[in-house]
Amino acid sequence: MSTRLDEAEVARLVPGLTLALPRLPQRGRVGEVRASSAGSAMELHDFRMYQPGDDLRQVDWNAVARTGDLVLRVRQDEVSPRAEVVLDGSRSMALSPRKAAAAREVALLTVEVGGRQGLSPTLLWGGPRSERVQGLACRAALRGAEFEAQDDLASALGRLPPLRPCGVRVVVSDFLFETDLEALCARLSRGASALFLVQVLDVEDLEPTGGEGARLVDSESGVALEELLTDSVLAAYARRFAEHQRALRSAAVRARGTLLTVSTADGLRAQVAGPLRALFVAGGGA
Amino acid sequence: MSFGLPWGLLALGALVPLVAAYFLRRRQKPVVVSALFLWRTPRPRAEGGPRWERFTREASLLLEVLAVLAAALYLADVRLGETARRRHLVLVVDGSLSMSARSPDGKTVLERVRMEAAKRVEDERATHVTVLASGASPHVVAGPEADASRALGALESFESRGPDHDVVPTLLWAQELAGPGKRVHFFTDAPPTEDTVVPPAVRWTALGRSQGNVALVSAQRRDEGGRATVTLRVARFGAGASEVEARVRAAPGPGAREGTERVERVALPEEGAATVRLTFREAGDVEVSLPDDALPEDGRVRLPPSPVMPVAVGLTEGLSPASRQALERFLAVSPDVARGTPVAGAPVLSVGPARAEARVTLGAEAPLRTFVGPFFTEKGSTLMDDVQLAGVRWTAGANPPGRPLVTAGEAVLVSEEEGGRLHLNVDLARSNLQRTTAWPVLLGNVVREARRLREGFPRHQLNLGEALPVVTEAGARYALSGPMGKKPVFGAGALSLPPPTSPGHYVLERDGTEVDAVEVLALDARESDLRGRGSADVPAKEAGEDVAGNGGQERARWPLVLLLAALLADFYVTRKV
The missing domain is CATH 3.40.50.880 (Class I glutamine amidotransferase (GATase) domain)
Incomplete structure (x- = not known):
């Protein structure tokens, strides 16, 4: 395992991988979103009853004549897929050099694989100076990326450029911060055709070392807490960590997203073959 | 508050490493974590206000400081209020003249006694001290039950210049003052003789030293017709020079212009005394002095005129x-x-x-x-x-x-x-x-x-230890003033007052008017003989409560309870962390 961005390993993995694009059509929400993109490319997907606000052009008048009800054609848009990578730039991502490297590697691998698929990958960097880069600039941006933001991802979203709809959205973070996870996941999934929450965790996040007293300092706020890292204290941490993970996973599912948790104990190849298998599909020729 | 064992307060020194350890613990190695909120234990009851748990470390420190303090108080044998330690010590100091004898290093026996008494008071951890001076008429130097420092201060100003006497009555008195089962500390300059009946509770401490001495054993002056006759008896006790120079200085009398000064060489026999008789014309006070030796006081006398009244x-x-x-x-x-x-x-x-x-x-x-x-x-x-x-x-x-x-x-x-x-x-x-x-x-x-039966003193020069004869007339109020102050004289006619406890000039006053005066000379052959002096420490025959040391009064237990409570509370506080 390298403690810095291992571009060679990424380059070796990219040819054999593709991003798992969403197989389900994008569904409009009843009464909220006007159907769009009418034309020859539209493919009939379903029928449903008319609701106020629906586009009257999509009313199937034949069905109306047959049944006397306002039946609406629901069509699937044929979209041009994009890949959008949101990388958490908070300090907790640099808890260890390995954690920082793993986050960069996942982001770079996503960008590289997406670019290879023609998804016009975009990198949103949630650092102190938020920025959006595209294409080849993503690699350079990831090389120089420093995790120095003193706030968490939920706060960083406020200063990031608006997320673009109709794309595969991959959010790389440790998701170890106190926030309304339901709201966060809902916001991240809004407009995305697919949402992957890649949670990068350090070994110390998963199994902190105990046995002595420590002055625990929050990586972002700097708030300190003195603890004797006894077995009971570690057990309490593990219990609260599990509860947090459960809440995060539940929030991801509710937002139609997928939570993928990787450990820095594993190398990138092992991560791709393991937890990231849902994001990276083997078979680069596809 | 008082302390039976002040050295126990040294345990307070443990506060230094304790506080140091506290601050060292506060500055232990920082560990950066990704999510501090996962380490915090939710405290639902603390949501309403300030979380005192934030001060857990401080509370632990305070409890540990309290435990150390309680331990120190227990070790120091603290006493509060009514239970404050009260330890009474009775000291008896020999009031005889030989206590003023000096050793070659220049220290008098009395100075040694003062130091030993202070040490004894400290060793016995006495809070209240009674000091008695033995003598033909024993008296209280400090007390009864005076504060220890005041008693030692009074002993510092005490002068031992009394005549030879029996100390047993004073020791019995001291034993009564001390109470049953308590020891009495007697300081003198000679070990007890075989025929001395020492009370069983008395610890006899002798700090004297056997040495030779040359002294005046008597001095008399008689004035007749303007001529003063001074008769001196000089004795040598122990080894020393066989000849001594006696310096005699006569101040001018009322009819004389100048005084007289003579130096008489006196040959001292092995045993007995040499007698010297000198005459002076129209002499005032006659002062006789011998060279300073172990006991300078018995080598100096002052003889005022003593005319024979027809x-x-x-x-x-x-x-x-x-x-x-x-x-x-x-x-x-x-x-x-x-x-x-x-x-x-x-x-x-x-x-x-x-x-x-x-x-x-x-x-x-x-x-x-x-x-x-x-x-x-x-x-x-x-x-x-x-x-x-x-x-x-x-x-x-x-x-x-x-x-x-x-x-x-x-x-x-x-x-x-x-x-x-x-x-x-x-x-x-x-x-x-x-x-x-x-x-x-x-x-x-x-x-x-x-x-x-003439009013006044029949004799105008007395040696130490001699009863003081005086003649008073009925119907008048008399008082005797001397170095020890003024005392009333009761009775009429020829009286014999107790021997004065101190040499010096004594005046008989009738209704405030001086009637007559007498000179009590610091001469006592038995006190001048320093050959039998020595040092000894004879313990008391009966072991009093003093021997039991700390057992005399049980230690207070409340510091131990406080210590236990502080430790339990500290355990409880640190357990929650």
């Missing part, structure tokens, strides 16, 4: 010619008798016929009878000292009043009344008493008695 004799009218002739013949040859002009302050002796208001009556009233014996004399009367009546033909008349001193059958020949009036029931025209030796002896006794 007795003024007056013969009243009515005396028979034979009586007058016999009296005048005696007075003509009797020393220290003045006739005619009365001398100021001198006693007056008036002689008159029978039934006269005179101090002495001489004569007989009819019917007369003559006796040739046997005569019965009251031997207990000083008036009859050495009066031999053998061969005397005594013609007496009616019996005079008063207590008979000489009788012949039923006849009272000499009697004395209560007030001192003397009746000589004799007709000298028909007797031969005036022609026998009994006559001048009897009259000499009468004059001597008149002089003895």
Whole structure:
């Protein structure tokens, strides 16, 4: 395992991988979103009853004549897929050099694989100076990326450029911060055709070392807490960590997203073959 | 609050590493974590206000400090309020002159006693001390039950200059003051002799030293007719020079222009004393000093003038010619008798016929009878000292009043009344008493008695330890002032006061007016003999409560309870962390 961005390993993995694009059509929400993109490319997907606000052009008048009800054609848009990578730039991502490297590697691998698929990958960097880069600039941006933001991802979203709809959205973070996870996941999934929450965790996040007293300092706020890292204290941490993970996973599912948790104990190849298998599909020729 | 063992407070030193460890713990290695909120234990009850748990470390420190404090208080044997430690110690210091003897290093025995007493008070952890000074009249130097520091301060200003005495009565008194089962600490300069009955509770500590000494054992001055005769007796105790120089300095008297100073070389015998007699003309105070030695105090005396006061004799009218002739013949040859002009302050002796208001009556009233014996004399009367009546033909008349001193059958020949009036029931025209030796002896006794009953001090120089004779008159208020202060003198007539406890100048005052003075010299041959002195520490025969050490009073247990409570609370506080 390298403690810095291992571009060679990424380059070796990219040819054999593709991003798992969403197989389900994008569904409009009843009464909220006007159907769009009418034309020859539209493919009939379903029928449903008319609701106020629906586009009257999509009313199937034949069905109306047959049944006397306002039946609406629901069509699937044929979209041009994009890949959008949101990388958490908070300090907790640099808890260890390995954690920082793993986050960069996942982001770079996503960008590289997406670019290879023609998804016009975009990198949103949630650092102190938020920025959006595209294409080849993503690699350079990831090389120089420093995790120095003193706030968490939920706060960083406020200063990031608006997320673009109709794309595969991959959010790389440790998701170890106190926030309304339901709201966060809902916001991240809004407009995305697919949402992957890649949670990068350090070994110390998963199994902190105990046995002595420590002055625990929050990586972002700097708030300190003195603890004797006894077995009971570690057990309490593990219990609260599990509860947090459960809440995060539940929030991801509710937002139609997928939570993928990787450990820095594993190398990138092992991560791709393991937890990231849902994001990276083997078979680069596809 | 008091402490039985102040050294226990050293345990407070544990606070230093404790506080240091606390701050070291506060500065332990920081560990950066991704999510601090996962480490915090939710405290639902703390949501309403400040979380005192934030001060858990401080509370732990305070509890540990409290535990150390409680432990220190227990080790220091703390006492509070009514239970405060009260430990009484009775010290007895020998008040005799030999305690002022100096060793070659210049320290007196009394100075050693002061240091040893202070050490003893500290060792015994006494809070209250009573200090007694032994002597013929023992007295309290400090106390009873004075504060320890005050008692030691009083001992610092105490001077031991009394005569030789028996210390046992003082030790018994001290034992009573100490109470049953308590020890008494006696400090002196000589070990107890075999025949000394030391009370069982007394610890006898001798801090003296055997050494030689040359001292004046007596000094007398007699002034007659402007000439002062000083008689000195110088003795050597132990090894030392066989000759000593006595420096005698006489201040000028009222009629002299300048004083006199002499240096007399005195040869000292192996045993006994050498006598030196010096005379001075018109001398004031005479000061005698010997070279300083182990006990300088007994080598210095000051002798003020001590003139012999004559007795003024007056013969009243009515005396028979034979009586007058016999009296005048005696007075003509009797020393220290003045006739005619009365001398100021001198006693007056008036002689008159029978039934006269005179101090002495001489004569007989009819019917007369003559006796040739046997005569019965009251031997207990000083008036009859050495009066031999053998061969005397005594013609007496009616019996005079008063207590008979000489009788012949039923006849009272000499009697004395209560007030001192003397009746000589004799007709000298028909007797031969005036022609026998009994006559001048009897009259000499009468004059001597008149002089003895003169108001004031019969002697003007006294040695330490000698009773102080004084004569007072009835109806007046007398006081004796001296180095130890002023004391009233009770009684009338010839009195014998207890020996003065300190040498110096003593004045007899009547109704505030000085009557007479006496010089008590710091001379006591038994105190000057330092050969039997030495050092010893004889423990008490009975082990008192003092031996039990700390067992005399049980330690307070509340610091232990406080210690336990603090430790439990600290355990509880740190357990929650």
